[in-house]
Amino acid sequence: xxxxxxxxFETSSLLPAVATGDVRAFEQLYDRHSSTLYGLxxxxxxxxxxxxxxxxxxFVKAWTNAKMFxxxxxxxxxxxxxxxxxxxxxxxxxxxxxxxxxxxxxREVSSSFGFIEKRxxxxxxxxxQEQRAVRNALxxxxxxxxxxxxxxxxxxxxxxxxxxxxxxxxxxxxxxxQLGMKKLRESLKAFR
Amino acid sequence: MNSHAxxxxxxxxxxxxxATAEESSAFRAHxxxxxxCRRARDEYEEAASLIxxxxxxxxxxxxxxxxxxxxxxxxxxxxxxxDARNRFGVSRWWMAAAVLFLALWGWRELSVRVIRxxxxxxxxxxxxxxGQNQLLTARNEKLSAEMAALASQDTRTIALTGQQVSxxxxxxxxxxxxxxxxxxxxxxxxxxxxDKSYQLWILRGxxxxxxxxxxxxxxxxxxxxxxxxxxxxxxxxxxxAVTLEPKGGVAQPxxxxxxxxxxx
Numbered sequence: 001x002x003x004x005x006x007x008x009f010e011t012s013s014l015l016p017a018v019a020t021g022d023v024r025a026f027e028q029l030y031d032r033h034s035s036t037l038y039g040l041x042x043x044x045x046x047x048x049x050x051x052x053x054x055x056x057x058x059f060v061k062a063w064t065n066a067k068m069f070x071x072x073x074x075x076x077x078x079x080x081x082x083x084x085x086x087x088x089x090x091x092x093x094x095x096x097x098x099x100x101x102x103x104x105x106x107r108e109v110s111s112s113f114g115f116i117e118k119r120x121x122x123x124x125x126x127x128x129q130e131q132r133a134v135r136n137a138l139x140x141x142x143x144x145x146x147x148x149x150x151x152x153x154x155x156x157x158x159x160x161x162x163x164x165x166x167x168x169x170x171x172x173x174x175x176x177x178q179l180g181m182k183k184l185r186e187s188l189k190a191f192r
Numbered sequence: 193m194n195s196h197a198x199x200x201x202x203x204x205x206x207x208x209x210x211a212t213a214e215e216s217s218a219f220r221a222h223x224x225x226x227x228x229c230r231r232a233r234d235e236y237e238e239a240a241s242l243i244x245x246x247x248x249x250x251x252x253x254x255x256x257x258x259x260x261x262x263x264x265x266x267x268x269x270x271x272x273x274x275d276a277r278n279r280f281g282v283s284r285w286w287m288a289a290a291v292l293f294l295a296l297w298g299w300r301e302l303s304v305r306v307i308r309x310x311x312x313x314x315x316x317x318x319x320x321x322x323g324q325n326q327l328l329t330a331r332n333e334k335l336s337a338e339m340a341a342l343a344s345q346d347t348r349t350i351a352l353t354g355q356q357v358s359x360x361x362x363x364x365x366x367x368x369x370x371x372x373x374x375x376x377x378x379x380x381x382x383x384x385x386x387d388k389s390y391q392l393w394i395l396r397g398x399x400x401x402x403x404x405x406x407x408x409x410x411x412x413x414x415x416x417x418x419x420x421x422x423x424x425x426x427x428x429x430x431x432x433a434v435t436l437e438p439k440g441g442v443a444q445p446x447x448x449x450x451x452x453x454x455x456x
Binding site: 023026027030034035036037038039040042043051052055056059060063064073074075077078081082084085086089134135137138149150152153156157158159162174177178181182184185187188 | 201204205207208209210212232234235236237238239240241242243244245246247248249250251252253256257259260261263264
């Protein structure tokens with residue numbers, strides 16, 4: 001992981017400048033967050049071509065809809081992630097409708113591992129304090145909660161689909177996801 | 193109905209797209225009236241982004257960046273074209289509005305002109321009617337005077353008879369001596385030529401020259417009437433006679449061809 005890759009945690013908002021048509025600000029926005037978004041889209045779609053197309057759609061939408069961004073509500077990166085994830089899930093669902101068996105085969109393995117990947121010591125060394133805090137917060141979640149959140153967030157599965165997939169009662173899945181999200185919300189305070 | 197705590201829990205699921213359609217609908221309806229839940233929504237969405245931010249970033253291929261900047265340049269150009277179209281559209285609307293305004297203004301001006309012409313015509317008609325009214329008033333006064341003259345107990349009647357040039361003609365003079373006025377009615381006189389007028393003369397005992405008593409025209413009916421004011425004293429009137437004179441009358445008769453004549 002490079003320093004450039006970790007730039008997602010920059011705090012100054014670029015979107016207000018992008019909203020005015022500032023191309024330089026948009027270039028900085030891309031440099032700052034494209035790696036985070038591309039990593040997310042690869043995680044959702046697994047296919048690089050699809051991930052690159054959706055990444056392009058995400059940034060074009062960010063360029064055209066920057067005026068709708070409200071910095072009081074959240075960060076640049078959270079807004080971009082919301083767009084990228086939403087479009088990524090849409091693309092994933094359309095592929096499922098087309099019956100992409102190859103995609104489904106690869107996804108079984110991916111979803112079973114949750115979203116915390118193993119990292120090397122070198123990676124950890126260049127992580128910012130904030131990023132380490134995120135990882136600590138996520139690592140503190142019980143695995144059952146992490147898996148439920150991963151299936152919803154990366155796979156776009158509904159509560160009932162997750163319950164069916166994991167063979168758990170629907171209420172249990174809902175509670176797990178709510179508890180997991182509450183812990184993540186609490187962990188945000190450490191970054192502010 | 194969901195409690196506030198339940199709705200806030202839905203915010204957690206909604207942020208990762210795991211809320212059901214019903215839950216999302218109820219939550220979004222609740223947001224409008226609950227600042228606390230709006231804050232919860234924002235914080236959960238930010239928290240959800242942590243899941244993505246925890247992933248290892250992957251640098252996209254360089255051509256993705258090129259494609260994105262090409263796309264936004266194209267969208268900018270298209271946006272300018274759209275803006276231009278919109279501006280043209282707006283200006284087209286303005287032009288249409290201007291044409292409509294001019295048409296309405298022109299119509300209004302035309303209406304005002306028509307109304308002015310109507311007012312002018314009405315004023316002219318009013319003026320004409322006022323003139324007619326004055327004429328009728330004068331006629332009424334004349335008729336009233338004639339009626340008074342005819343009805344007075346003192347009124348004397350003098351008959352004028354046709355002479356050589358118009359033997360069938362005749363006239364009656366109703367003379368009111370005290371008021372020194374008279375009304376004369378003519379019958380069966382030939383219509384006077386357009387360049388001539390009949391003129392009534394008073395033959396006076398105290399003057400050698402006849403005195404003009406008035407000028408009148410006779411139509412095809414052969415009838416006419418004339419009122420005379422400021423007559424000499426009745427004792428001074430010897431007789432009356434009518435001659436045909438140049439249009440408008442003359443100071444003294446130009447001929448002795450009497451159409452009707454009579455003595456008192």
